[in-house]
Amino acid sequence: MSAPIAHGGGITAAAAIFGGRPEDWLDLSTGINPCPVALPDIPARAWHRLPDRHLVDEARRAARDHYGSGEILPLPVPGTQSVIQLLPRLIEAGRGTTTDKRVAVAVVSPTYGEYARAFTSAGFAVDAVGDVAAVRAEHLLAVVVNPNNPDGRAWPAETLIALHDRMKAAGGLLVVDEAFGDTDPALSLAARVQELSNLIIFRSFGKFFGLAGLRLGFAIARDDILARFEDWLGPWAVSGPALSIAGSLLRSDVAPIRSRINERCAGLHAVLKGAGLRMAGGTALFTLVADARAGDIYTHLCRHHILVRKFDYAPEWLRFGLTPDVAADRRLSQALQRFEQ
Incomplete structure (x- = not known):
């Protein structure tokens, strides 16, 4: 059997190495909408039966x-x-x-x-x-x-x-x-x-x-x-x-969801551009950064309790998921501004 693959979302493991409570970390290691939709009413029978x-x-x-x-x-x-x-x-x-x-x-x-x-x-x-x-x-x-x-x-x-x-x-x-x-x-x-x-x-x-x-x-x-x-x-x-x-x-109006995702994507891009990082690709739900210092940036962000996705097969890559709000944009921006200061 081949070895397990390291995916995004490993906040517990990261916190065990770099400290902090998992719930206080900013998880940007996945490509998941950071603004979950409100749950609809779920009939009690769906839980019971x-x-x-x-x-x-x-x-x-x-x-x-x-x-x-x-x-x-x-x-x-x-x-x-x-x-x-x-x-x-x-x-x-x-x-x-x-x-x-x-x-x-x-x-x-x-x-x-x-x-x-x-x-x-x-x-x-x-x-x-x-x-x-x-x-x-x-x-x-x-x-x-x-x-x-x-x-x-x-x-x-x-x-x-x-x-x-x-x-x-x-x-x-x-x-x-x-x-x-x-x-x-x-x-x-x-x-x-x-x-x-x-x-x-x-x-x-x-x-x-x-x-x-x-x-x-x-x-x-x-x-x-x-x-x-x-x-x-x-x-x-x-x-x-x-x-x-x-x-x-799936029957709801998803236009507001797309709009919110696009807004958060624009916020992330502004932060990455402000930090002088080169965006090498991505989708509306994540952005790929290419930088020779990727490993050091990853560790630096972890020390600030921000997790992004690194790749063993492409050590110059980092994938940034979306931040949930403007406050998180500022937190990421400030951490990146401190890199090598």
């Missing part, structure tokens, strides 16, 4: 309308991490008893590391390719995170549709992870899934709504693929309260 089918169906209909997936009803899953880990099984199930000797998958990289880890742990060779054009016919499956984490690269729909068609012609599957897609809906392929039979889309619920602790995501694909995911996840995979919240919030 096992999640009944009507809750699942309502969440699926709300997700269909929110993501624009047409006749495809997205499948609620307990965080997209749960279905990432099922992808190797999907390939094996699709290969059946054929003599196809292909064992490699392609992951457009660098990106979210759990894709490569899931396939490597399952015994597949993983080709980390730099662009969608490098995906080859012999790849059983290709993964594209769009927009990408951590550099924010984005591929237009027609480019990914062409990739899908190449994959389908060779009997392969295309996975497009749209975890950060809510802030840029024009990039989404959700409306095309019905006609793109070898496409699987993953969507995150918690990042955009600021409710990552809910552990909720959606898979969008043809019915037989979703049926396999549902079977492998087992009964009651998503809690009743999570389904109830999804059914409400």
Whole structure:
């Protein structure tokens, strides 16, 4: 089994090294909306009873309308991490008893590391390719995170549709992870899934709504693929309260959420520019900074109880998540101003 990947959000571990109470730290290490939406009313029966089918169906209909997936009803899953880990099984199930000797998958990289880890742990060779054009016919499956984490690269729909068609012609599957897609809906392929039979889309619920602790995501694909995911996840995979919240919030007006995220993104950019840091990419929910002093900046911010994301494979990179308010902007700005003073 491959080694665990260090992700953002490790405030407890950081506080154990640099001191302070975890609740007093400013966590900028994730790409989660720092201004969580107000929770809707949750019926008492959602807590009391096992999640009944009507809750699942309502969440699926709300997700269909929110993501624009047409006749495809997205499948609620307990965080997209749960279905990432099922992808190797999907390939094996699709290969059946054929003599196809292909064992490699392609992951457009660098990106979210759990894709490569899931396939490597399952015994597949993983080709980390730099662009969608490098995906080859012999790849059983290709993964594209769009927009990408951590550099924010984005591929237009027609480019990914062409990739899908190449994959389908060779009997392969295309996975497009749209975890950060809510802030840029024009990039989404959700409306095309019905006609793109070898496409699987993953969507995150918690990042955009600021409710990552809910552990909720959606898979969008043809019915037989979703049926396999549902079977492998087992009964009651998503809690009743999570389904109830999804059914409400996915039907709400999300324009104010996007507006608030964009406001916080502008605030972060102003701070980073004021500190003379070079922004090398990102999305509305995070910004990637490239600086030869990244390791020292990371440690300096930790000493001020501010956590950002560093990368072992790119030591010159730091990823900054959004601050929740103007006061946090000032706190980050003041800490950066003290660097090397």
